[in-house]
Amino acid sequence: MAKTNVTKFSSGQEEGGEREVGGVAGKRLKSLIERVERLEEEKSGLADDIKEVYAEAKGTGFEPRIIRRLIKLRKMDVEKRREEDELMELYKAAIGMS
Amino acid sequence: MAKTNVTKFSSGQEEGGEREVGGVAGKRLKSLIERVERLEEEKSGLADDIKEVYAEAKGTGFEPRIIRRLIKLRKMDVEKRREEDELMELYKAAIGMS
């Protein structure tokens, strides 16, 4: 392992920000954490959107369970096709056609 | 149960589109499915982004495992604070301070 960046970093939320324990590493870590948190927020927003769609579907008489199954099946189709393509690539590579 | 909307819907991908089994319901179902699929695609895009951030973190010497734990902790703190705030509001309302 090259660098280790072992950084003491308080887990509390002292408003106003980090004391310079760990120096620049602290800043960097904080930035990483905030990026992840932001992305996760967006992600869970989308999860909520999806739930809304299912709720709406249910409201108009479509069973969410069935829709879920259909979507799963379609996804499996896509994956199967992709998998087949990859296998084909493997074959080609094996016989020197890559 | 009011409406049931049971619609046979082929899971294959015949380009050109659905035969009119289910009529207008088929259209509606298809639309629902596509909305969900689109949202899930975006969602999994974000998941990939998050992975990239962790990869980058690792590349600069931060252990993803630790970062994950920090984020979890921060999330718990946030939720705890939110709950406390809600409780506080409740109390205020109870004593006519709202």
Place this chain on the structure above:
Amino acid sequence: MAKTNVTKFSSGQEEGGEREVGGVAGKRLKSLIERVERLEEEKSGLADDIKEVYAEAKGTGFEPRIIRRLIKLRKMDVEKRREEDELMELYKAAIGMS
């Protein structure tokens, strides 16, 4: 929760066996642990067998990667069929044919 079975139980391996902390619960817990451990041993034995088969395959000129892909594809077929059947059941249930 009915029973809780909170049992102090030493994690060390004093040959000769457990002192009766927890009484009968200790015996029971030990038995459960040993059953799981035995099953996991068998399981990892099978994993080794599988590895051997791949090694043998490789030794006779078959690429393990390709075999893995083939097996995966076959498995996907099986799962897809199962999934389709379940969807069908769901449909039947939805229209009261269950």
Place this chain on the structure above:
Amino acid sequence: MAKTNVTKFSSGQEEGGEREVGGVAGKRLKSLIERVERLEEEKSGLADDIKEVYAEAKGTGFEPRIIRRLIKLRKMDVEKRREEDELMELYKAAIGMS
């Protein structure tokens, strides 16, 4: 690379069996695949058995989570001891005590 054995092999399940693409290699490949599949089936059977044990444990008031941790601990102990033994053998060999 000595032999390559690249064999086109249909992933579908046409009952009645393989056309003779690849000849004897096809037979051999099929046999390999089936051996692996059989072993994996057994393996996943054992995984199910393990789940059952945990379910039973839970039913009688033991928390699976705790049992898992105990088992992990015990495994680590065993491995640690084995490593120590190996090291000991090494030392013995080094000083001519083997």
Place this chain on the structure above:
DNA sequence: ACCGTGGTTAGCTTTC
């Protein structure tokens, strides 16, 4: 309100 199930995520093993 709880249980069971299904889906997601993280950690581990193996491969290249």
Place this chain on the structure above:
DNA sequence: GAAAGCTAACCACGGT
């Protein structure tokens, strides 16, 4: 040592 595939823990949802 990096990348992928696999497995197992966790979490959230739907059903009872």
